[in-house]
Amino acid sequence: MNKRIYLSPPHLTGKEKEFINEALDSNWVAPAGPAIGHFESEIAKYNKIENALVVSSGTAAIHLALHVLGVSRGDEVICSTFTFSGSCYPILYQSATPVFVDSERKSWNMDPVLLEEAITDRLRHGSKPKAIIVVDLFGMPAQLNPMMEIARRYEIPVIEDAAEALGSKYYNKLAGTLGDIGIFSFNGNKIITTSGGGALVSQTKKWIDKARFLSSQSRSPVPYYQHEELGYNYQLSNISASIGLGQMLVLNERIQQRRAIFDFYKDHLPRHHFSFQPELEESVSNRWLTTVLIENSSFSPEELRVALEAKNIETRPLWKPMHLQPVFKNAPAYVNGVSESFFDKGLCLPSGSSLQSVDLDYITNSILEFISKR
Numbered sequence: 001m002n003k004r005i006y007l008s009p010p011h012l013t014g015k016e017k018e019f020i021n022e023a024l025d026s027n028w029v030a031p032a033g034p035a036i037g038h039f040e041s042e043i044a045k046y047n048k049i050e051n052a053l054v055v056s057s058g059t060a061a062i063h064l065a066l067h068v069l070g071v072s073r074g075d076e077v078i079c080s081t082f083t084f085s086g087s088c089y090p091i092l093y094q095s096a097t098p099v100f101v102d103s104e105r106k107s108w109n110m111d112p113v114l115l116e117e118a119i120t121d122r123l124r125h126g127s128k129p130k131a132i133i134v135v136d137l138f139g140m141p142a143q144l145n146p147m148m149e150i151a152r153r154y155e156i157p158v159i160e161d162a163a164e165a166l167g168s169k170y171y172n173k174l175a176g177t178l179g180d181i182g183i184f185s186f187n188g189n190k191i192i193t194t195s196g197g198g199a200l201v202s203q204t205k206k207w208i209d210k211a212r213f214l215s216s217q218s219r220s221p222v223p224y225y226q227h228e229e230l231g232y233n234y235q236l237s238n239i240s241a242s243i244g245l246g247q248m249l250v251l252n253e254r255i256q257q258r259r260a261i262f263d264f265y266k267d268h269l270p271r272h273h274f275s276f277q278p279e280l281e282e283s284v285s286n287r288w289l290t291t292v293l294i295e296n297s298s299f300s301p302e303e304l305r306v307a308l309e310a311k312n313i314e315t316r317p318l319w320k321p322m323h324l325q326p327v328f329k330n331a332p333a334y335v336n337g338v339s340e341s342f343f344d345k346g347l348c349l350p351s352g353s354s355l356q357s358v359d360l361d362y363i364t365n366s367i368l369e370f371i372s373k374r
């Protein structure tokens, strides 16, 4: 049996060790230390934005963003339905209600027309959404220009969930900096990793300052422990930040590698069986995951997944839409069938930047062999 090919495993450079050793040698084995501030500056610099805060996960980053924007019990928050649960669990943490909005075919992300319909319908119900969470799925930027125009008109702040889209661009601006607050994830499966971690970025300094305060137990600036409000323990460790420093050195290289993997699949898989997530003319995706739709074919995505699993190749269905998840069954949803059809027809292919050309040959040959037997 060949070694297992994972969907999107961590890809280390070797440099992480030097940064970790620095942390160990200096005894900064704590949720404080010099690597944290250094990692924050690198995130801010890369994204050409003033303010960055690194935290323990992308989910924590979204939670802090909602808290900072004043989302609380009984509020409604609009969120992309076609996403990972981490995008919207934090809405429940705040005892608020998610309102799901479906995707457009063009970018696979939130449909701007449906977003406005959802807002006006919520207003008719007498509740104005308190925030909008727009996801850049699989690394592809959503159409943030029309959605920001709508959000501005209704005066609703936008959180851009760029957990999967670090380094992607839309009209030459970086994903995560297109809304009012942006978030990233450094989970083990993302384009770069700190083993687990996340970040918030914003042009609005007071939001990042407030999130920083909340993330470290809301300690008032006095010598003893004084707490005027609820806080969280969402800090990133100095060890994790050290890993992040090593990973930031190669972020652009990782994007090129993931894009090359996408191109390889596109060149080697037959067009009449597979179609790919489109890239808008104004966008550059980091191609975090190469995702395909299998339509009008003699086989289903699940049959292909099982066949590849037998070859020790990991693939996954696309995210199951949130409006179909039992945990969110009572949430209002504005759906058009797009995310459901993508979920039915889609598959995520192995996309880790550490894949070698022999691995890619093995994967595509396994797929072609499966098709030839159908």
Ligand SMILES: *Cc1c(COP(=O)(O)O)cnc(C)c1O
Binding pocket: 056, 057, 058, 059, 060, 083, 084, 085, 086, 087, 135, 161, 163, 164, 184, 185, 186, 187, 196, 197, 198
């Ligand atoms: C990974 C991910 C998150 C959550 O990030 P964690 O660091 O795993 O908490 C949120 N949203 C999306 C779209 C993600 O892919």
